[in-house]
Structures are given as C-alpha cells and as structure tokens.
Amino acid sequence: MTDTTDTAASQNAIEARGLEKTYRGQHGQPPKHALKGIDLAIPQGSIFGLLGPNGAGKSTFINILAGLVMKTAGSVSIWGFDIDRNPRNARRSIGIVPQELNLDPFFTPREAMEIQAGLYGVPKRARKTEEILAAVGLTDKAEAYARSLSGGMRRRLLVAKAMVHSPPILVLDEPTAGVDIELRAQLWDYVRQLHAAGTTIVLTTHYLEEAEELCDRIAIINNGEVVAHDTKDALLRRLDTKRLIVRPEAALAQAPEALKAFEPAVREDGALVLHYAPSRMPFEDVLDAVHGAGVRIADLSTEDADLESVFLSLTGSRAAAAKAGAGGLAAE
Numbered sequence: 001m002t003d004t005t006d007t008a009a010s011q012n013a014i015e016a017r018g019l020e021k022t023y024r025g026q027h028g029q030p031p032k033h034a035l036k037g038i039d040l041a042i043p044q045g046s047i048f049g050l051l052g053p054n055g056a057g058k059s060t061f062i063n064i065l066a067g068l069v070m071k072t073a074g075s076v077s078i079w080g081f082d083i084d085r086n087p088r089n090a091r092r093s094i095g096i097v098p099q100e101l102n103l104d105p106f107f108t109p110r111e112a113m114e115i116q117a118g119l120y121g122v123p124k125r126a127r128k129t130e131e132i133l134a135a136v137g138l139t140d141k142a143e144a145y146a147r148s149l150s151g152g153m154r155r156r157l158l159v160a161k162a163m164v165h166s167p168p169i170l171v172l173d174e175p176t177a178g179v180d181i182e183l184r185a186q187l188w189d190y191v192r193q194l195h196a197a198g199t200t201i202v203l204t205t206h207y208l209e210e211a212e213e214l215c216d217r218i219a220i221i222n223n224g225e226v227v228a229h230d231t232k233d234a235l236l237r238r239l240d241t242k243r244l245i246v247r248p249e250a251a252l253a254q255a256p257e258a259l260k261a262f263e264p265a266v267r268e269d270g271a272l273v274l275h276y277a278p279s280r281m282p283f284e285d286v287l288d289a290v291h292g293a294g295v296r297i298a299d300l301s302t303e304d305a306d307l308e309s310v311f312l313s314l315t316g317s318r319a320a321a322a323k324a325g326a327g328g329l330a331a332e
C-alpha cells in the first residue's frame with residue numbers, strides 16, 4: 001500500500017473511470033445494471049452537481065465513494081487515492097452526508113460529533129466540535145437529544161458530522177429534502193463558506209433550481225450513464241432556445257394557429273408562451289409573427305433556457321423533470 005498520490009489524478013477531487021455496478025437480483029428479480037461505465041472527473045475546488053431522475057444511479061455512485069457499495073468494474077480515486085489500493089486515505093479525504101436522517105437518538109449533537117471524531121482518529125486537541133456546531137447553527141442544541149431535533153437540525157448535524165475530520169471533499173446526497181426554505185438557505189450559506197475555504201463540494205439534488213444556483217459544474221446521469229458533463233454555463237448555452245412570454249390585451253382561448261412554429265402554449269394565467277432559437281431568429285421577427293397573428297401585446301418578457309430544459313432534452317423525461325421538483329414550467 002502506498003500513500004503517494006498520483007499527481008495527474010490529484011488535479012481532480014474525484015475521478016471515476018469505466019465505473020460499473022450490477023446489483024444481484026433479489027427475490028427472483030433479474031440483476032440490475034445500475035452504473036454502465038461511468039467516466040466522471042470532478043475538479044478540485046468545484047461545486048459539482050450530480051443530477052438525474054429517480055433510479056438514475058446517483059446514490060449508487062455516492063455509496064461506492066463512501067465504501068458502502070462494492071463496484072463491479074472500473075476504478076475510482078478520491079483526492080488521488082485509489083479506493084481499492086488506498087481505501088483508508090481515500091475515505092479520509094471525503095465527508096459524506098447521507099440521504100437518510102440516521103442519527104442515534106440518544107446522543108446529543110456534541111456527543112455525536114465527539115464520537116465521530118473518535119472514529120476518524122482525530123486527536124482531542126485537533127477537534128473542532130464547537131466551531132463546526134456553531135457554523136451549522138447548532139450551538140444552542142449541543143446538549144439536546146438528537147431525537148428532539150427537527151428534521152432540518154438533524155440534516156445540519158449530519159453535515160457537521162461529515163466535517164469532523166476536515167475532509168477536502170464534502171458530498172451531500174439530497175441534502176435539502178425535507179428541509180424548510182429558511183434552513184435550506186442557512187445550510188447553503190455554510191456549504192458556500194466551506195467552498196470558499198477550499199472544500200470541494202459534490203451534491204445530488206432533485207431541485208434543478210438549486211443546482212442552477214449553486215453549482216459551477218454539472219453532470220446529468222440517466223439510466224446508469226453520464227449523458228452530460230460540463231460547466232453549468234456551457235450546459236445552459238447548449239440549448240439554443242429562449243421563451244417569449246406575451247401577455248395579450250385580450251384573453252386567448254387558444255394559441256393562434258399562425259404561431260404553430262413557435263410551439264405556443266397558453267398558460268393558466270393567460271400568458272402566451274412561445275419558443276424560438278435566438279441564433280437563428282432575430283427577436284424582431286418573433287414580434288412581427290405575434291403581431292401578424294393578430295395578438296395585441298399588453299406586456300412581454302423573455303426567459304433563457306434553464307436547467308430543466310437541458311435536463312428534459314437529455315433525459316427525454318418530462319415526468320422525471322417534474323419529479324425533480326423544478327416546478328415553474330408545469331403550466332406549459
């Protein structure tokens with residue numbers, strides 16, 4: 001076993017090559033090929049979003065990083081440490097916040113932190129229990145039993161526990177599920193602080209808006225395969241599509257036939273939504289078409305493609321996008 005990192009690999013916080021996972025079929029079920037050769041490089045210092053519909057394989061990927069699921073084939077290195085050849089160092093380089101709120105109900109947050117630090121062999125003088133509890137807003141609850149904590153507090157305690165050994169990488173698996181908006185904002189503030197201090201952040205989320213707001217790079221996984229892997233901006237640019245939202249002076253019963261080429265829809269609030277490709281069609285031409293169709297405009301606005309559109313075009317699944325909690329476009 002060696003402790004030396006491979007310098008090329010260490011440019012990336014996490015690197016997976018040809019990663020495969022096949023779950024053995026249980027109760028007469030056929031085997032499940034959950035990861036079909038994943039290649040993924042997560043650069044150091046990024047806030048990386050891992051997106052995908054339910055069952056895409058995100059948790060499988062994260063559980064392989066955590067050492068909870070054995071891969072079937074391929075290789076993974078964490079902070080330059082191969083998980084097979086150097087599992088100890090690989091595991092020390094990463095803090096994982098699990099999806100489930102699995103906390104021992106009989107320990108207080110302070111105790112839970114100390115136990116976790118002990119498990120990682122962090123010497124007493126090097127522990128940062130109070131500092132981390134304060135950062136996640138749990139100082140007041142340091143002596144409360146975990147069972148008396150709200151869902152949001154438990155989630156924040158899990159983040160705190162994942163940070164006890166000061167790993168350079170923090171992975172959050174669906175961290176804001178069940179967390180109310182205020183606490184979510186607080187959690188993201190802390191995650192941003194960690195990122196500013198140099199921690200690489202990887203998160204899976206069902207909230208596309210969250211990924212859009214937070215992440216600088218995004219991979220979309222569908223059906224065990226990476227279908228996109230790019231900077232967020234490049235992903236958003238990839239779709240040459242904009243929406244024009246027109247508020248007509250008089251209510252429209254339906255979208256005018258003459259505007260068919262713009263995939264028109266009349267929203268519940270009465271707005272007429274048109275789609276166009278800005279690189280191929282000057283805005284003036286879109287407006288002319290609206291006038292030509294006899295629609296008098298009371299007000300208008302445009303919207304760029306969002307992550308949901310990208311997600312939809314890549315996974316081809318409107319249901320998946322709806323499940324992904326994007327909202328907002330439901331009326332179209």
Ligand SMILES: Nc1ncnc2c1ncn2[C@@H]1O[C@H](COP(=O)(O)OP(=O)(O)OP(=O)(O)O)[C@@H](O)[C@H]1O
Pocket residue numbers: 023024032034052053054055056057058059060061
């Ligand atoms: N222990 C297991 N045994 C058999 N099949 C499994 C097991 N765990 C996951 N799977 C299957 O593997 C596929 C990928 O599951 P995984 O949980 O990784 O997806 P996910 O993208 O994390 O989904 P979600 O967002 O719902 O958590 C799914 O079809 C799932 O049913």
